[in-house]
Amino acid sequence: MGIIEVEDVSFTYSGSKRPALDHVDLSIKKSEFVILTGPSGCGKTTLCRCLNGLVPHFYSGDFRGRVLVAGLDTREHEIWELSQHVGLVFQNPENQLFCLTVEADVAFGPENLGLPREEIRRRVEWALKVTGMWELRHRPPHELSGGQQQRAAIAAVLAMKPEVLVLDEPTSFLDPAGAAEILSLVAELNKRLGITVLLVEHRLDMTSPYADRVVVMAKGRIALDGPPEEVLTSREARELGVGIPKVIRLYELLAERGLRLPEVPLSPGQMASLISEVVRCR
Amino acid sequence: MPIEVQYVWYTYPSGIEALKGISLTVEDRDFLVIMGPNGAGKTTLLKTLNGLIKPTKGRVLVDGVDTRHATVAELSRKVGLVFQNPDHQLFCSTVEEEIAFALRNFGFNEEEIKERVEWALETLGLEEYRDVSPLMLSGGEKKRVALASVLVWDPKYLVLDEPTLGQDYAQKEKLREIICGLLGQRAVIIVTHDIEFVVDFRPRPRVALMADGRIIAEGKAEEVLTDPELLSRASLVRPQVPEVLFNLREKGLPVRTDVLDLVEARDAIISLARGLA
Numbered sequence A: 001m002g003i004i005e006v007e008d009v010s011f012t013y014s015g016s017k018r019p020a021l022d023h024v025d026l027s028i029k030k031s032e033f034v035i036l037t038g039p040s041g042c043g044k045t046t047l048c049r050c051l052n053g054l055v056p057h058f059y060s061g062d063f064r065g066r067v068l069v070a071g072l073d074t075r076e077h078e079i080w081e082l083s084q085h086v087g088l089v090f091q092n093p094e095n096q097l098f099c100l101t102v103e104a105d106v107a108f109g110p111e112n113l114g115l116p117r118e119e120i121r122r123r124v125e126w127a128l129k130v131t132g133m134w135e136l137r138h139r140p141p142h143e144l145s146g147g148q149q150q151r152a153a154i155a156a157v158l159a160m161k162p163e164v165l166v167l168d169e170p171t172s173f174l175d176p177a178g179a180a181e182i183l184s185l186v187a188e189l190n191k192r193l194g195i196t197v198l199l200v201e202h203r204l205d206m207t208s209p210y211a212d213r214v215v216v217m218a219k220g221r222i223a224l225d226g227p228p229e230e231v232l233t234s235r236e237a238r239e240l241g242v243g244i245p246k247v248i249r250l251y252e253l254l255a256e257r258g259l260r261l262p263e264v265p266l267s268p269g270q271m272a273s274l275i276s277e278v279v280r281c282r
Numbered sequence B: 001m002p003i004e005v006q007y008v009w010y011t012y013p014s015g016i017e018a019l020k021g022i023s024l025t026v027e028d029r030d031f032l033v034i035m036g037p038n039g040a041g042k043t044t045l046l047k048t049l050n051g052l053i054k055p056t057k058g059r060v061l062v063d064g065v066d067t068r069h070a071t072v073a074e075l076s077r078k079v080g081l082v083f084q085n086p087d088h089q090l091f092c093s094t095v096e097e098e099i100a101f102a103l104r105n106f107g108f109n110e111e112e113i114k115e116r117v118e119w120a121l122e123t124l125g126l127e128e129y130r131d132v133s134p135l136m137l138s139g140g141e142k143k144r145v146a147l148a149s150v151l152v153w154d155p156k157y158l159v160l161d162e163p164t165l166g167q168d169y170a171q172k173e174k175l176r177e178i179i180c181g182l183l184g185q186r187a188v189i190i191v192t193h194d195i196e197f198v199v200d201f202r203p204r205p206r207v208a209l210m211a212d213g214r215i216i217a218e219g220k221a222e223e224v225l226t227d228p229e230l231l232s233r234a235s236l237v238r239p240q241v242p243e244v245l246f247n248l249r250e251k252g253l254p255v256r257t258d259v260l261d262l263v264e265a266r267d268a269i270i271s272l273a274r275g276l277a
């Protein structure tokens, strides 16, 4: 069984006419790195909310089917209990920060886990440093720039060291260098500690090199699911308005002119190596 | 007449110095993109343009009017600002009211309001949400309501803080179309981290880079966004197309690297392959 099992889940928010999730099935294995993408409004955030129990405990509505996270049925366990296994970085960082200082927000989770003081201190320091927030730790969150708030929200979740990390567009407010750093950090946690990652993203250029799978949703359903090289070269992905990374578009433009590369590149570095091999042995 | 930012300094009440002597001119039909690290002062700068923030030192002139001597409401008729975080902008009980709000304030007649609101709902793909509370929308949908609520009054200076936030590729292209339709008629000023969105504009914008409260460079996109030293000072990552070419150059292959365009890059690589063959 996967660490995340979404079984035939449908959800309609109270007062809404259309289901936000419509018979969703998704299974994610421990230590997988999965990207979730799809048009704005297709249900990505709602699916994330199902994984830590916000749906159906906090957001009311009509919930059908079953979600198991680390073996726990989300209907039968409280948000707090689930959050010890699943950390969710919210799409809007402001909604995640409620303490008087950044440091207090980052310490909040570990303190509630009842960890020893020294361990809390270590984790908070680590999380603040890797997100570039150490210098700003005494600042009130509402007096930060958008990107600084997002870094603080990420730090608050990382400090929990959850076994499943769900990140809802975690780089949308970050400068590109910061986004690259955070993504490589997440990839490292995934590789080194086996943390399972579900990353919601529209910008697949930076993220797809790290992914084992890309899942595309459309209108509350899972439309595509496969390795990035397959999904991102498919006609369906284009039709659904998925942003195809420039390296893949360049790969296709070159193929049209008869320059075929042996693999689908996911990063500029990989693409340059492939081109260099091909042109040198022509 | 232009917007003139003259040697502007700004210190937040808590003591943080966010702007340190910014000077910048936005001409009538300018197309300007501002990029730079988190905390550089971009949002603060944009808020000085419609008077939400008044400079601690220096001044901002909008068509000759000093922003210290005008209200935000007066300035907003000309300077339409879309906030970075849409939650700071949305307060009406339905999407339709939200989009009509400024038009009512500016005294547009009901017929014109109706026409413009319909246009905005349709253009930003929000028709099915017209009676829904903006609070009940997805992140990307909220941002589109915020965009619609400003685009709808067609300000002379359109100022967009992270307009692509939460948008999928198709929505970004839609937004690009709207912006391109305004170029040459209105001034458009965009703050964004989305470098691939910027490089796909034709014509390409002028780019200003900010870091630590200052403007550190200003010039053509082709020059600024391919310069390794500037990119690193502004916490930017080279766009994918020139990054491929740089990597090829590093492997000793003779290609140009100041290329942002996909088709140009394809041609450069094809001719490289022919040259070596």
Ligand SMILES: Nc1ncnc2c1ncn2[C@@H]1O[C@H](COP(=O)(O)OP(=O)(O)OP(=O)(O)O)[C@@H](O)[C@H]1O
Binding pocket: A013, A014, A016, A020, A038, A039, A040, A041, A042, A043, A044, A045, A046, A047, A059, A091, B135, B136, B137, B138, B139, B140, B141, B166
């Ligand atoms: N709190 C809510 N109450 C009612 N409807 C909601 C609520 N939040 C989202 N919705 C609706 O549910 C659908 C799915 O929204 P969701 O936020 O899951 O989309 P998303 O894929 O995350 O979109 P985006 O990329 O724009 O963030 C949308 O139609 C949205 O309008």
Ligand SMILES: Nc1ncnc2c1ncn2[C@@H]1O[C@H](COP(=O)(O)OP(=O)(O)OP(=O)(O)O)[C@@H](O)[C@H]1O
Binding pocket: A142, A143, A144, A145, A146, A147, A148, A173, A175, B012, B013, B014, B016, B017, B018, B036, B037, B038, B039, B040, B041, B042, B043, B044, B045, B084
């Ligand atoms: N309300 C506030 N009170 C005090 N300081 C603030 C406030 N808002 C922002 N700051 C600080 O002012 C500086 C500039 O912030 P600003 O929001 O202008 O940055 P930005 O360039 O827009 O960053 P981002 O890319 O993260 O949105 C930062 O150091 C930030 O912490």
Ligand SMILES: [Mg+2]
Binding pocket: A044, A045, A046, A091, A168, B138, B139, B140
């Ligand atoms: Mg979302």
Ligand SMILES: [Mg+2]
Binding pocket: A145, A146, A147, B042, B043, B044, B084
């Ligand atoms: Mg900002």
